[in-house]
Amino acid sequence: MNSLLRDAQEHGKRVGLKSDKLIVNGGKPLKGTITVRGAKNLVTKAMVASLLGETESLLRDVPEISDVNIVRGLLEAHGVLVTSPETGELLLDPRNVESAHFAEIDAHAGSSRIPILFCGPLLHRLGEAFIPDLGGCRIGDRPIDFHLDALRAFGAVVHKGYEGIHLTAPSGLSGANIELPYPSVGATEQVLLTAVRAKGVTELKNAAIEPEIMDLIAILQKMGAIITVEPNRVIFIEGVDSLRGYTHTAIFDRNEAASWASAALATEGDITVKGARQQELMTFLNIFRKVGGAFDVEEDGIRFYHPGTPLKPVVVETDVHPGFMTDWQQPLVVALTKAEGTSVVHETVYENRFGFTEALIEMGANIEVHKQGIESITRRVPRRPLEQAAVITGPTKLHGADVHVPDLRGGFSHLIAALTAEGRSTISNVGIISRGYEHFIDKLNLLGADFDFAS
Ligand SMILES: CC(=O)N[C@H]1[C@@H](OP(=O)(O)OP(=O)(O)OC[C@H]2O[C@@H](n3ccc(=O)[nH]c3=O)[C@H](O)[C@@H]2O)O[C@H](CO)[C@@H](O)[C@@H]1O
Numbered sequence: 071m072n073s074l075l076r077d078a079q080e081h082g083k084r085v086g087l088k089s090d091k092l093i094v095n096g097g098k099p100l101k102g103t104i105t106v107r108g109a110k111n112l113v114t115k116a117m118v119a120s121l122l123g124e125t126e127s128l129l130r131d132v133p134e135i136s137d138v139n140i141v142r143g144l145l146e147a148h149g150v151l152v153t154s155p156e157t158g159e160l161l162l163d164p165r166n167v168e169s170a171h172f173a174e175i176d177a178h179a180g181s182s183r184i185p186i187l188f189c190g191p192l193l194h195r196l197g198e199a200f201i202p203d204l205g206g207c208r209i210g211d212r213p214i215d216f217h218l219d220a221l222r223a224f225g226a227v228v229h230k231g232y233e234g235i236h237l238t239a240p241s242g243l244s245g246a247n248i249e250l251p252y253p254s255v256g257a258t259e260q261v262l263l264t265a266v267r268a269k270g271v272t273e274l275k276n277a278a279i280e281p282e283i284m285d286l287i288a289i290l291q292k293m294g295a296i297i298t299v300e301p302n303r304v305i306f307i308e309g310v311d312s313l314r315g316y317t318h319t320a321i322f323d324r325n326e327a328a329s330w331a332s333a334a335l336a337t338e339g340d341i342t343v344k345g346a347r348q349q350e351l352m353t354f355l356n357i358f359r360k361v362g363g364a365f366d367v368e369e370d371g372i373r374f375y376h377p378g379t380p381l382k383p384v385v386v387e388t389d390v391h392p393g394f395m396t397d398w399q400q401p402l403v404v405a406l407t408k409a410e411g412t413s414v415v416h417e418t419v420y421e422n423r424f425g426f427t428e429a430l431i432e433m434g435a436n437i438e439v440h441k442q443g444i445e446s447i448t449r450r451v452p453r454r455p456l457e458q459a460a461v462i463t464g465p466t467k468l469h470g471a472d473v474h475v476p477d478l479r480g481g482f483s484h485l486i487a488a489l490t491a492e493g494r495s496t497i498s499n500v501g502i503i504s505r506g507y508e509h510f511i512d513k514l515n516l517l518g519a520d521f522d523f524a525s
């Protein structure tokens with residue numbers, strides 16, 4: 071069995087999926103109401119932040135996704151006591167944190183990118199940290215050079231061995247002046263989680279400012295940290311001697327909300343996403359409207375629907391916040407196959423994020439991927455050497471096919487494509503979707519999708 075398939079099955083098993091393959095009968099619009107809970111891209115980091123506290127932390131609105139289970143396993147391997155007082159809550163007690171055996175950490179190797187964020191908190195508490203092989207979506211190289219350079223700037227010593235990376239801090243960690251070569255989300259979080267307990271002041275330039283990072287800063291402030299967010303992507307962190315636990319309700323998952331919005335559009339449906347908020351989705355909502363989608367912002371969610379008029383093509387450049395998030399483009403591309411004319415999606419964040427389009431092409435979509443990107447005179451985001459572009463010409467009718475999920479967002483787009491297609495599709499490797507979409511099987515059922523597990 072190849073490692074991708076093994077990973078997908080592991081993810082699915084962690085959240086109790088019956089099998090790793092779905093049979094989908096397309097053609098029915100998705101209609102109904104679903105709820106999104108806390109963001110995968112905040113909850114997993116908030117769990118790591120609990121390691122910094124001297125008392126227990128309570129996190130609310132935690133989704134049942136496999137990435138949460140992976141981080142829970144890693145925290146438990148380090149002696150954190152994790153319980154769930156109520157559904158959707160995690161109580162994290164870090165009072166007996168200890169070094170885990172490498173074998174326990176390695177059991178989580180290749181499953182998620184979060185282990186890299188354990189470094190700062192563990193170096194503060196224990197003077198050492200191990201990083202196993204990292205996982206996460208395979209959408210390019212995903213180097214960790216910014217993380218390691220930042221940790222070295224704080225005074226960490228990095229030892230690279232065949233089992234992974236071992237870090238020590240022989241003289242403790244001290245505040246540093248750091249400028250990121252690119253506003254990386256993970257590297258910004260690395261600096262925050264390390265600087266809050268480092269001696270002295272840290273200045274971080276070219277920081278990422280995604281809403282999930284602002285929510286992490288709010289958590290750290292509740293714990294006793296002093297963090298100032300300045301204009302122009304500058305963050306100052308004044309190190310403190312100790313931090314306490316926090317009580318926090320996680321920010322909603324805007325990536326999941328945007329995915330269901332695109333599902334409504336592509337299937338000519340009508341989905342109300344409870345828990346979705348306008349403010350964190352403004353950039354997405356503008357593009358959704360330009361494509362011809364309709365939405366109503368409600369008190370406790372957003373209703374996304376196809377208004378019955380033809381969809382229009384758009385040009386989109388993915389970017390760091392407040393730009394159009396790279397995790398939003400895959401489900402949107404499915405909707406763009408229904409638009410009348412030629413759309414272009416410039417992927418500027420990752421170097422290989424159009425792998426999912428192969429399956430859409432097999433289903434009849436007219437998509438051309440330009441591996442070196444394409445020049446465009448009307449762009450907003452500066453051109454990056456790693457970028458690619460997809461040119462989508464529609465409208466096309468998709469037909470059923472046998473497809474294999476390559477990654478989280480690509481997998482969700484395959485599901486939507488199969489739901490819009492004429493006939494029957496088989497989608498294998500669906501376990502990966504449980505990394506970031508809570509109860510997606512139940513939600514599809516609620517929305518009236520016609521599908522079943524294959525044996
Ligand atoms: C768990 C999580 O929160 N994942 C999100 C996070 O990923 P993640 O934090 O891994 O993404 P980054 O923002 O770090 O990556 C952005 C770019 O920086 C590059 N880079 C990053 C670190 C480094 O040390 N060296 C380097 O070159 C990456 O290869 C990529 O080209 O932000 C991405 C961008 O919004 C989202 O798509 C992911 O959903």
Ligand SMILES: C=C(OP(=O)(O)O)C(=O)O
Pocket residue numbers: 182183205206207208325397478479506
């Ligand atoms: C790329 C993603 O996540 P990760 O960084 O966890 O692989 C994603 O959520 O689309």
